Amino acid sequence: MSTSVLFDVPGPRARRRQLVGTVVGGLVVAALVGLALWRLAANGQLEPDRWAVLFDPASGVPQALWEGLLNTLAVAAVGMVLATVLGALLAVGRLSDHAWVRIPVGVVIELFRAVPLLILILFCLLFLPTVGVPMTAFRALVLGLTLYNMAVLAEIFRAGILSVDRGQREAAFALGMRKTQVMTLVLLPQAVRRMLPVLVAQLVVLLKDSSLGFIVGYVELLRTARSLVEFFNFSFGSQYTFQLYVAAGLIYIVVNVALSQVARSVEKRTRRSAKAAAAADVELPADVQMGGGGAPTGQA
Amino acid sequence: MQFLSDNSDLLWSAFLTTLSLAVVSGLCALVLGTLLAGMRVSPVPPLRGLATFYVEVFRNTPLTVVFFFLAFGIVQIDLQFPSRFLTAVAALSLYTAAFVCEALRSGINSVPPGQAEAARALGLTFGQSLRQVVLPQAFRTVVPPLGNVWIALAKNTSIAAGFAVTDLTAALQRLANANADQLLAVFAAVVAGYLVITLPSAWLIRVVENRVAIVR
Numbered sequence: 001m002s003t004s005v006l007f008d009v010p011g012p013r014a015r016r017r018q019l020v021g022t023v024v025g026g027l028v029v030a031a032l033v034g035l036a037l038w039r040l041a042a043n044g045q046l047e048p049d050r051w052a053v054l055f056d057p058a059s060g061v062p063q064a065l066w067e068g069l070l071n072t073l074a075v076a077a078v079g080m081v082l083a084t085v086l087g088a089l090l091a092v093g094r095l096s097d098h099a100w101v102r103i104p105v106g107v108v109i110e111l112f113r114a115v116p117l118l119i120l121i122l123f124c125l126l127f128l129p130t131v132g133v134p135m136t137a138f139r140a141l142v143l144g145l146t147l148y149n150m151a152v153l154a155e156i157f158r159a160g161i162l163s164v165d166r167g168q169r170e171a172a173f174a175l176g177m178r179k180t181q182v183m184t185l186v187l188l189p190q191a192v193r194r195m196l197p198v199l200v201a202q203l204v205v206l207l208k209d210s211s212l213g214f215i216v217g218y219v220e221l222l223r224t225a226r227s228l229v230e231f232f233n234f235s236f237g238s239q240y241t242f243q244l245y246v247a248a249g250l251i252y253i254v255v256n257v258a259l260s261q262v263a264r265s266v267e268k269r270t271r272r273s274a275k276a277a278a279a280a281d282v283e284l285p286a287d288v289q290m291g292g293g294g295a296p297t298g299q300a
Numbered sequence: 301m302q303f304l305s306d307n308s309d310l311l312w313s314a315f316l317t318t319l320s321l322a323v324v325s326g327l328c329a330l331v332l333g334t335l336l337a338g339m340r341v342s343p344v345p346p347l348r349g350l351a352t353f354y355v356e357v358f359r360n361t362p363l364t365v366v367f368f369f370l371a372f373g374i375v376q377i378d379l380q381f382p383s384r385f386l387t388a389v390a391a392l393s394l395y396t397a398a399f400v401c402e403a404l405r406s407g408i409n410s411v412p413p414g415q416a417e418a419a420r421a422l423g424l425t426f427g428q429s430l431r432q433v434v435l436p437q438a439f440r441t442v443v444p445p446l447g448n449v450w451i452a453l454a455k456n457t458s459i460a461a462g463f464a465v466t467d468l469t470a471a472l473q474r475l476a477n478a479n480a481d482q483l484l485a486v487f488a489a490v491v492a493g494y495l496v497i498t499l500p501s502a503w504l505i506r507v508v509e510n511r512v513a514i515v516r
Contacts, residue, residue, distance in 0.1 A: 005416040006408075006434065007343040007426040014343075022346045039377040114498055115491055116458040118469055126476050127483045204360075211362035215462035222364060242376040249365050249373075256360035 045242050053240055054247050061228060061244070068224030069251060075138065075220065076207040079145035083206065084199070086146065087153025092183060094158055112151035118212055120144040125216055137218035141210065149206050156198050160191030197267035204259045211252065221248050303482045304489055307475060314471035315493045321385070321467060322454040322497065325392035329453065330446075332393060333400025334435075340405055343426055351401065358398035363459055367391040371463050388460035392453060399449050407442035408434055440512040447505030454497045468493045 010018060040046050053059045093105035112120065121144030128143075129135045164187050172186040192199070214222040225248035232240045304311070339351035358366070370381065370391045381387040411434050419429035439446075461469035472490040476483055 004341065004343075005413040005420075006341055006429065008420060010343055018344050021344065025346060036377045043376060043378070045376055114495060116455040116469065116494055118458040118461065119472065119487070119491060119494070122469070122472060122476070123487055127487060130480065130483060208360075208362040211364040212459070212462075214364055214368075215459070222362075222368060242373065245368065245373050249361065249369060252362055252365050253357065253360050256362075257356070260360060 040242075050240060050243050054243060064224050064228055065221065065247060065251065068219065068221040068248075069255070071218070071224075072207070072210050072213070072220040073255075075141050075145065075210045075213060075218070076203075078142050079149065079206055079210070080203050082142070082146040083149035083153055084203075086150035088157050088188070090150060090154035091157030091161060092188075094154060095161060095183075097179070109151045109154050112147050113155070115148075117144060117148045117209055118215065120148050121212060121216055137213065137216055140216060141213045141218050144212075145206055145209060148209075149202065152202060153199065156195050156202060157188075157191060160195035160198075161187050163194060164190045197263055200259075200263035200266055204256060204263060207259060208252075208256060221251060224248070303479065304485055310471050310475070311468075311489055311493070314466055314468045315496075317385070317465065318454075318457050318467040318493065319497060321388055321392065321457045321460060321465070322450075325389045325396060325457075326450055326453055328389065328393035329396035329400050329449075332397035334404060336397060336401035337404035337408065338430060338435075340401060341408055341430070355398045355401055358395055359402075361395075363391065363395050363456055364462070366395050367459060367463050370394075384464050388457070388463060388465045392456060392460070395456075396449060396453050399452075400446065403442050403445040403449055404435075404438060406445070407438035410441050411437045437514065440514055443505060443509045443512060447501065447509070450505075451498050451501055454501065455494065458494075 037046065044050070053061050054065075055062060057063065090105055090109055093101050094109060096102045096105070121140055124143040124147075125135055125137065125140035128140075161183075168186055168190065169182060172182040177185065210220060211222050213220040214226070217223065219227070225244045229241045229244050232244075336351045336354060339347040340355070342348060367388070370387050371384075374380070381390060415433055415437065416429055419433040424433065457467055458469040460467050461473065464470075468490050472486055475486045479486065
């Protein structure tokens with residue numbers, strides 16, 4: 001990092017100061033971690049047999065957690081496919097030449113982006129059954145995730161389509177292509193390529209958001225951990241609580257870090273390829289990664 | 301309408317809870333995120349490492365899991381938040397700070413290198429050049445992404461409902477369970493509550509953005 005313009009390369013004195021600071025800071029962090037571990041040990045949380053239950057097939061815990069993870073991935077996968085397809089359609093609709101397509105699609109996108117995801121899921125879960133749509137927690141979760149993310153993805157696709165050089169479109173029209181052909185053969189392939197990193201990042205967000213199933217009672221990873229805890233509390237007291245929660249949290253982090261790595265390598269690959277050389281200047285908007293969507297006005 | 305006015309007390313206090321949740325955690329996240337961004341560009345490698353680690357962990361953890369840990373996990377190390385509201389504030393701030401840090405870091409990167417070089421040439425230390433030269437410019441360029449983080453935060457407060465904070469979403473669940481025939485009105489009122497926060501914010505962000513934008 002000696003290339004940073006913000007500071008000079010540290011000299012001997014600064015290096016010594018940094019070393020002292022590092023050692024002291026390291027000691028403080030180590031002390032805090034030690035304190036936490038000591039409290040955990042004092043509460044008996046570090047005993048090996050408490051952790052062994054996580055890996056002991058006889059207890060049913062690994063199977064249940066695996067099942068929970070599969071349920072999480074199932075919701076996320078269905079949601080990802082639906083949201084991507086619908087998002088692409090909505091993006092094309094929003095760029096349509098016909099006002100009667102453009103305006104309603106715009107309203108749909110803005111509406112679903114502006115509402116908190118949890119409210120959308122609750123709407124699907126609570127309201128739709130009253131108008132005769134059969135609903136399960138799984139369907140409500142998928143539907144909520146799809147509705148929300150298709151709107152976010154539509155904006156991403158739209159930004160991608162608009163970022164394709166104007167000459168491409170004009171050249172395609174000059175060759176005599178129709179509007180549909182221009183869109184499907186020329187603009188969309190380039191747009192998808194360019195927006196691929198953002199797209200994958202948003203899909204990671206979708207996976208993260210599937211943990212909202214915990215609140216609406218879908219048996220995903222977090223809910224599995226919770227019900228295992230309740231089950232064990234009933235039979236053995238609360239001795240496995242902490243271990244199960246840590247396990248669920250770690251699984252989430254591992255899966256998400258893995259997916260983020262995929263996103264990063266995809267980004268690198270698109271950046272390397274000569275055809276998408278311009279992809280480098282597409283910045284990942286912070287809000288897209290945050291899973292809250294952006295400004296509800298579409299100006300983001 | 302009759303139904304909504306009957307429950308206006310609950311809705312109003314729920315709205316205030318949501319709003320204060322968003323504002324308090326927004327401020328905490330802004331402070332923490334700025335610190336983290338400063339650490340991420342600092343000359344001290346362990347600080348950089350620590351901040352990177354923080355951001356990576358919190359960006360890859362679902363907010364629900366963060367809530368979950370603060371609500372049920374830290375009891376095991378004999379810590380507890382004095383109230384559910386503070387638990388929610390802590391979870392939202394810790395989570396959002398990672399995104400504030402990322403937004404600010406991209407802002408810091410977008411400040412032309414000449415500015416930092418000039419600051420160094422004048423003999424300013426790292427802290428001085430960051431505080432007086434780089435960050436003020438960075439903040440101006442990141443108004444839109446920071447605004448988006450704020451709006452996302454306002455929407456994310458709804459997750460607190462799952463952890464026994466009586467915000468708008470919790471009010472929605474309560475009213476929906478009690479009044480199955482009035483579902484649409486309940487949903488409309490609650491969504492309107494969120495829009496009252498997000499729409500003016502979006503407008504304000506655009507105004508501020510136009511005000512402070514640096515034309516280069």
